[in-house]
Each structure stands twice: as C-alpha cells, then as structure tokens.
Amino acid sequence: MERFSNISMAVVRRLPKYFRYLGDLLSNEIRRVSSQELSKITGFTASQIRQDLNCFGGFGQQGYGYNVEELYNEIGKILGLDRTYKTVIVGAGNVGQAIANYTSFQKSGFKLHGIFDVNPKVIGLSINDVTVMDVDDLEKFIKQNDIEIGIICTPKAHSQKIADLMVDAGIKGMWNFAPVDLKVPDNVIVENVHLSESLFTISYLLKEREETTKKKK
Amino acid sequence: MERFSNISMAVVRRLPKYFRYLGDLLSNEIRRVSSQELSKITGFTASQIRQDLNCFGGFGQQGYGYNVEELYNEIGKILGLDRTYKTVIVGAGNVGQAIANYTSFQKSGFKLHGIFDVNPKVIGLSINDVTVMDVDDLEKFIKQNDIEIGIICTPKAHSQKIADLMVDAGIKGMWNFAPVDLKVPDNVIVENVHLSESLFTISYLLKEREETTKKKK
Numbered sequence: 281m282e283r284f285s286n287i288s289m290a291v292v293r294r295l296p297k298y299f300r301y302l303g304d305l306l307s308n309e310i311r312r313v314s315s316q317e318l319s320k321i322t323g324f325t326a327s328q329i330r331q332d333l334n335c336f337g338g339f340g341q342q343g344y345g346y347n348v349e350e351l352y353n354e355i356g357k358i359l360g361l362d363r364t365y366k367t368v369i370v371g372a373g374n375v376g377q378a379i380a381n382y383t384s385f386q387k388s389g390f391k392l393h394g395i396f397d398v399n400p401k402v403i404g405l406s407i408n409d410v411t412v413m414d415v416d417d418l419e420k421f422i423k424q425n426d427i428e429i430g431i432i433c434t435p436k437a438h439s440q441k442i443a444d445l446m447v448d449a450g451i452k453g454m455w456n457f458a459p460v461d462l463k464v465p466d467n468v469i470v471e472n473v474h475l476s477e478s479l480f481t482i483s484y485l486l487k488e489r490e491e492t493t494k495k496k497k
Numbered sequence: 498m499e500r501f502s503n504i505s506m507a508v509v510r511r512l513p514k515y516f517r518y519l520g521d522l523l524s525n526e527i528r529r530v531s532s533q534e535l536s537k538i539t540g541f542t543a544s545q546i547r548q549d550l551n552c553f554g555g556f557g558q559q560g561y562g563y564n565v566e567e568l569y570n571e572i573g574k575i576l577g578l579d580r581t582y583k584t585v586i587v588g589a590g591n592v593g594q595a596i597a598n599y600t601s602f603q604k605s606g607f608k609l610h611g612i613f614d615v616n617p618k619v620i621g622l623s624i625n626d627v628t629v630m631d632v633d634d635l636e637k638f639i640k641q642n643d644i645e646i647g648i649i650c651t652p653k654a655h656s657q658k659i660a661d662l663m664v665d666a667g668i669k670g671m672w673n674f675a676p677v678d679l680k681v682p683d684n685v686i687v688e689n690v691h692l693s694e695s696l697f698t699i700s701y702l703l704k705e706r707e708e709t710t711k712k713k714k
Contacts, residue, residue, distance in 0.1 A: 292701055296694035300676060323678065359697045360704030378595035385696060429699060452706070453699045459517060461540065469702045471695055477513035478688055479602060480576045482646060482670045484509055485686045487577030489669070 291332050295359055297322060298332070302352040314345035364389040366426060370442050371433035372397040372405070372412045375457050379431055380407045390429065394421055398438075415442075422449035431455045432462075443470075508549050512576055514539060515549070519569040531562035581606040583643060587659050588650035589614040589622070589629045592674050596648055597624045607646065611638055615655075632659075639666035648672045649679075660687075 301321050305313060315326040322329070333340065333351075336358055340346045356362055367390050369376045379385070380395055395407055396415045405412050413421065421427070430446040432439050432454055439458035446454060453469040456462055459477075462470050518538050522530060532543040539546070550556060550568075553575055557563045573579055584607050586593045596602070597612055612624055613632040622629050630638065638644070647663040649656050649671055656675035663671060670686040673679055676694075679687050 287705075292698060293694070295701065296691075296697040297678075299697065300693070358701065358704075360700035361697065365700060365703070374595040374598040378591040381591040382692070384693065388693065388696070389700075390696060428703065453703050455696060455699060461514075467706070469699055469706070471699045471702075473690065473692065473695055474513075475599070475690065476517070476601065476605065477510070478690055479605070479607060479672060480513040480516065480578065481509060482672060482686055482688045483577035483582060483606075484512065484575065485688075486582070486645065486670050487575075488504075489684070489686070 287335050291335055294324065294332055295355055298329075299352065299355045299359060299361075302348055302355065305348045306352055311348055312345050313348055313351075315340065318346070361389055364391050365428050366391055366393050367429040367431055368392070368394040368396060368418070368422065368427050369431045369433055370396045370415060370418065370446075371435070371438075371457075372399070372402045372407060373433060373435075376431075376433035377407055379433065379457075380410060383408070393425055393427060394418075396421075418442075419445050419449045422446065422451060427451060429453045429455060431457070433457045436460050504552050508552055511541065511549055512572055515546075516569065516572045516576060516578075519565055519572065522565045523569055528565055529562050530565050530568075532557065534562070578606055581608050582645050583608055583610050584646040584648055585609070585611040585613060585635070585639065585644050586648045586650055587613045587632060587635065587663075588652070588655075588674075589616070589619045589624065590650060590652075593648075593650035594624055596650065596674075597627060600625070610642055610644060611635075613638075635659075636662050636666040639663065639668060644668060646670045646672060648674070650674045653677050 298318075301318070315329045318329050319326040330340065336354070369380055369392065372395050376395065380392060386392060392408070392410050395410050395412045396418045397403060397412050398415050402412050403414050422430070428451065430451045430453075432442055434442055436458050439456065439460045440462060443454060443456075443462040443464055447464055447468055451468065454462065454464070454471070456470055456472045457475070459474055461472070464470055515535075518535070532546045535546050536543040547557065553571070556568050556571055586597055586609065589612050593612065597609060603609060609625070609627050612627050612629045613635045614620055614629050615632050619629050620631050639647070645668065647668045647670075649659055651659055653675050656673065656677045657679060660671060660673075660679045660681055664681055664685055668685065671679065671681070671688070673687055673689045674692070676691055678689070681687055
C-alpha cells in the first residue's frame with residue numbers, strides 16, 4: 281500500500297487508542313487532562329503523547345493541558361469519524377454475522393448496506409435488518425450504491441477473487457478477516473485482522489514462558 | 498508484560514505468517530523452497546527471512562533451501578502448536594459465538610472447554626456442542642479443569658473484572674476482544690484484538706488519501 285502522508289503508521293495506529301481513552305474520560309465528565317495523566321492512562325510516555333499530537337498541529341496549552349472534548353472531537357476528525365462510510369460484508373458465516381451484529385461500528389459511522397454470500401440457504405435471510413444477497417450481484421451493488429469499504433469474511437480460498445471483484449467495482453478500502461495477504465493495487469487500502477496469527481502469538485509466549493520457568497528451576 | 502526471551506516480538510509476530518504460507522505450500526505438495534521464493538510469497542526480504550529463521554537455529558541448507566514440511570513442523574513447534582491448550586470463552590454475544598464456532602482454532606489445538614455468560618437467557622444453551630454456563634462458576638471451572646487461556650468477549654465494562662477473576666483462578670494467557678487495555682500481572686500474557694482500532698485505521702487512511710488527491714488536483 282502506497283502512503284502519501286508524512287505521518288507514520290505507528291502514530292496512526294496510536295490515534296484510535298487516544299480516541300478511546302478520551303471517550304472514556306468524556307463519559308466520566310472529565311474536562312481536561314495533562315499529557316502526564318494521559319500517559320498514566322494510555323501507558324505511552326508523556327513526551328510520546330505530546331509528539332504524536334504535535335503531528336496534527338497540537339491541541340495542548342502550556343499549564344492547562346488538553347481540553348478533553350476538543351481533543352476527542354479533533355482526533356475523531358483526524359480519524360475520519362466525522363462522516364459516514366458505506367460498507368458491505370461478503371461472507372455471512374460466523375465472522376460476517378458477528379460483524380453485522382456489532383452495532384458499535386454502525387454507531388461510529390460505518391453503515392452496513394449489504395451482506396453477500398454464495399450459499400442459497402443463507403441468501404434471503406436477514407441479519408441485523410440487512411438482507412443477505414447473492415454474491416453474483418456484489419459488483420453491481422457496489423457500483424450502484426457507491427460502497428467505499430468491503431469487509432471480507434469469506435473462506436481463504438475465495439478471498440482474493442472477492443478482493444479482485446471489489447477492486448474492479450471501485451472499492452477504496454477493505455477490512456480483511458480471511459487468513460490471506462490480499463494482492464490489490466497501491467491505491468486500495470487493506471487492513472487485516474488475522475485472528476490465527478494473534479492466537480498463535482499466545483501459544484508461542486506460553487511456551488517461551490514455560491521453558492524459561494523450567495530453566496530457572 | 499514481561500518477556501524472558503531474546504527473540505523480539507517483531508520476529509514472533511512474523512512466525513505465524515511463515516507457518517501459514519508453508520502450510521499453503523504443503524497443501525500444494527511443494528517440497529522445498531528457497532528464501533528467495535519465500536520472499537516472493539511473504540513480501541519479506543530474503544535476508545530478513547534467513548535472519549528470522551536463524552533466531553531459532555536455522556533450518557536451511559546452502560544450495561537446497563528449506564525442506565517445506567520440516568520447516569512447517571519446526572515453526573509449528575516453536576509456536577507451541579505441537580500440543581493442545583484448554584480454553585474458555587467469557588461472553589456469549591456475537592464475538593464469543595463467532596469464536597466458539599470457528600472450528601479452525603480447535604483444529605490448531607485450542608480446545609474450547611467452556612463458555613460463560615451472565616445472561617440467564619443464554620445460560621444453558623449449547624454453542625458448537627459446548628454448554629453456556631453461569632459466569633459465577635467461572636473461577637471454580639478454570640481451577641478444576643486447569644484452563645490455560647481465557648478468551649474475553651464481554652462488554653467493555655465487565656472485562657477488567659473478568660480478567661481479575663481469571664488471574665486469581667490461575668489463567669496464563671488471555672485473548673482479549675474487549676476494547677480495553679487490561680491490567681494484569683507481568684506473568685500473564687494478554688493478546689488484544691481491538692477491532693475498532695483496526696477499523697478506524699481504514700477511515701484514517703481513506704481520509705488521508707482523499708485529501709492528498711484533492712491537493713494534487
């Protein structure tokens with residue numbers, strides 16, 4: 281994936297975390313916060329936090345800290361959460377259904393416009409008020425409805441074909457749950473959630489820990 | 498989380514990817530592979546690959562490359578996938594159900610022994626042949642069955658309480674889907690899957706792309 285910005289992906293990946301913590305502060309009616317306090321909550325260093333927020337112009341004031349609501353709204357805007365996105369899910373299996381039912385995404389502005397599957401038994405069913413359609417209609421649907429984000433929850437063997445089809449239809453971003461590294465043009469964004477890789481990290485670390493414990497004995 | 502090993506987390510996180518690609522090669526009955534070929538498939542550089550695999554003793558032979566099956570099995574062992582793990586899921590909502598039904602985890606050795614929830618309407622139901630139990634029985638169940646991995650799929654507000662309870666019961670690793678950074682002792686492993694953070698990265702990048710396109714015009 282080609283990047284046009286000077287902001288590193290490491291900073292970009294920390295932003296949703298700031299956004300989440302600031303949201304928590306807001307719910308607790310806390311109105312201002314220092315970088316030191318943010319550091320305690322987030323686990324990042326205060327200087328890291330100041331540096332991150334400076335990338336975007338910096339919102340803090342010497343001696344006052346950050347206005348929580350202002351910073352929350354600003355980071356929301358930076359994350360592109362001040363507008364809505366049209367999405368479709370392909371693959372109405374376990375993961376596809378879970379995502380479709382995950383209402384917080386819809387509340388954040390990621391509106392689900394369609395769910396697609398190959399299985400005739402599933403086509404026509406309704407998940408969270410969205411009807412499952414035939415994957416043969418996917419390309420037309422994306423074009424006609426200006427869908428921007430495609431969520432790929434298909435089995436591994438079909439995911440690249442679906443990604444190709446989405447690219448042809450003009451999709452701009454993909455959220456990929458299939459355990460495959462999709463090949464797409466540079467101008468298409470792919471964000472992977474590779475669950476097995478995450479799970480295998482646990483087994484690795486458990487094993488490492490056990491071996492170290494044995495050695496120590 | 499405290500680490501005891503010299504192997505960096507960056508290397509550890511690449512291992513499941515090697516494992517996946519080698520599994521694909523095996524299914525296609527490919528018996529040997531060079532670091533150059535692995536580089537083409539994985540997108541990592543050949544020297545990166547050689548360096549990564551050297552961390553674990555190195556399995557390649559000059560002029561031959563790697564024996565696919567041997568390397569696959571070795572990496573599986575390194576990832577701790579040559580044994581089984583006892584797991585429980587807490588939270589039988591959308592995500593909990595999806596994980597319970599995701600049979601590939603069970604095939605990889607992560608055996609689901611119990612599902613727990615607070616909701617009386619859900620307790621007693623069976624998901625993928627595992628009965629949902631009352632979360633009040635969680636601590637006893639973990640202790641009596643030597644459960645090693647707890648999968649947290651509860652709402653945000655309950656996740657730290659569940660994590661504390663798991664720690665008290667002796668859980669060694671947690672796979673956390675709640676949008677919270679859990680506080681646990683150093684000897685407990687936590688691996689997070691923060692879906693919102695992943696999704697917000699897409700909206701950020703879409704926005705960045707649009708702004709750059711506008712500027713270019």
